[in-house]
Amino acid sequence: MQRGASVIRGGLASAGFRGSPARTTRSFIRGGSSRSHIASVMMAAVSETTGEAMPAETEKEWTKRDLRHTSAVVICPPTSTWEPIQRIRAVNDKSYTRWMPHINILYPFLLDDGEEGDGNFDRAASKAREALRDIEPFTVSLRTFGHFAHAKSCTVWLHPSGHGAEDMEDANAASDSLPPVSDGVMATQAALERAFPFANDLSTISPAGFTPHLSVGQYDDKETASEALGAMNATWAPMTFEVDAVYIISRAGPDAPFEFKARVPLGASAGASAGGVWRRGDGGDDDTDWWTEVYSPPPPPEGARCLRPKPKRRWGGKRRGGGRGGRGRGDPGA
Numbered sequence: 001m002q003r004g005a006s007v008i009r010g011g012l013a014s015a016g017f018r019g020s021p022a023r024t025t026r027s028f029i030r031g032g033s034s035r036s037h038i039a040s041v042m043m044a045a046v047s048e049t050t051g052e053a054m055p056a057e058t059e060k061e062w063t064k065r066d067l068r069h070t071s072a073v074v075i076c077p078p079t080s081t082w083e084p085i086q087r088i089r090a091v092n093d094k095s096y097t098r099w100m101p102h103i104n105i106l107y108p109f110l111l112d113d114g115e116e117g118d119g120n121f122d123r124a125a126s127k128a129r130e131a132l133r134d135i136e137p138f139t140v141s142l143r144t145f146g147h148f149a150h151a152k153s154c155t156v157w158l159h160p161s162g163h164g165a166e167d168m169e170d171a172n173a174a175s176d177s178l179p180p181v182s183d184g185v186m187a188t189q190a191a192l193e194r195a196f197p198f199a200n201d202l203s204t205i206s207p208a209g210f211t212p213h214l215s216v217g218q219y220d221d222k223e224t225a226s227e228a229l230g231a232m233n234a235t236w237a238p239m240t241f242e243v244d245a246v247y248i249i250s251r252a253g254p255d256a257p258f259e260f261k262a263r264v265p266l267g268a269s270a271g272a273s274a275g276g277v278w279r280r281g282d283g284g285d286d287d288t289d290w291w292t293e294v295y296s297p298p299p300p301p302e303g304a305r306c307l308r309p310k311p312k313r314r315w316g317g318k319r320r321g322g323g324r325g326g327r328g329r330g331d332p333g334a
Contacts, residue, residue: 023329062110064198065118065269069248072107072258073128073192073199075160075185076100076215077142078243079290084237085142085158085216092156092217092228096306098257100295103160103212105189105246106199112250112261116254121248124196125262125277128246131195136267137244138184139163145232148179154225157213158234160185163240184243185212188266192246218305247291260291 077085082101089096110120118295142158161179189210193200203210216232219225263278278291300306 021141045247062120062196062198066110067108067199068199069108069116070110070253070262071109071112072102073105073109074102074107074247074249075105075140075188075212075243076102076247076291077140077239079293081239081241085214088216090298090300090306091304092219093215094308095215096300096304097296098251098255098306099215100249100258101214101215102249103185104202105185105212106192106196107202109196109199109248109250121250121261122279125264125279126188126250127195127254128192128248128264131191131276132188132246132266133268134262135184135187135191137242138182138266139240139242140182140185141210141238141259142181142214143236143238144178145216145227145229145236146212149222152220154219154222155215156217156219156225156229157215160212161216181212184211188243188246230333253329257295259294263291 010064047272077300085101086096089101093099110124113119116122139162140160141163143161144159145156146159147157148155158176160182162182162184189202189212192211193203217228219228243266244263248264249258250261251258259280261280265276278289
């Protein structure tokens with residue numbers, strides 16, 4: 001131990017630093033240096049003195065302790081498709097002002113630490129890019145609605161199905177059945193969960209496993225939800241959209257709106273610079289880059305569900321439930 005301390009002091013002295021390692025560290029911090037920078041300077045100084053290469057600093061391994069309900073990895077339809085979705089959500093969805101239309105893929109996700117280069121989101125975006133190289137862009141259809149039954153409420157949601165002829169026939173079949181879920185959505189979620197195995201809440205929240213959905217509203221009881229679901233299915237105009245990327249989103253707190261923080265493209269040929277990953281602050285090339293916009297929906301109408309006082313409870317816990325799709329919901333608004 002004494003020899004190690006002597007080596008560190010000698011290395012710092014050779015690099016022009018005087019005093020103990022602790023005093024040197026404090027002076028660095030006062031000067032605005034990060035601890036990782038301090039560590040690299042110290043290791044370089046010691047290597048210079050001893051002539052031996054110091055081991056590279058290993059990246060922190062993420063665990064469930066790193067998960068936060070203030071971030072998620074999602075699939076989002078482009079803004080050009082939002083109007084009919086938002087027309088329903090503005091009245092019925094308690095999360096209308098906080099969440100953009102989305103299908104959660106991994107939620108909760110990592111803390112947005114705001115660091116560039118080696119921060120959580122930069123590392124996660126690069127890791128997600130590698131995980132998604134073998135998944136080519138695909139088309140999703142939003143043709144029908146399903147629901148989850150919770151202990152004291154029900155959530156109605158749009159069902160993301162495939163876009164083949166068989167899927168369309170199934171969508172027009174008996175109202176009690178949902179068409180097959182999109183294979184692309186399932187493959188995307190499975191690939192990302194393999195890359196981030198600690199972020200498996202959506203696969204383990206119920207025995208049914210991962211059930212992709214785009215929430216459009218909450219209702220006080222099953223009867224009211226069933227009536228609303230029937231009316232929506234009768235009047236809804238099916239839509240399709242291409243999924244060519246997933247998005248890492250985060251918010252500053254439980255009541256703040258989510259923001260797009262990174263766009264991770266699908267497929268092996270998507271983009272060249274930085275693996276095709278867009279990060280907040282990069283800017284956009286043209287008006288088609290809708291994900292660069294800040295989510296700011298039109299004001300909800302009077303009496304909208306999102307304007308109701310929120311119940312005082314500890315948010316982020318899991319609540320089990322059943323219903324069409326066999327899912328319970330955890331965090332409010334997901």
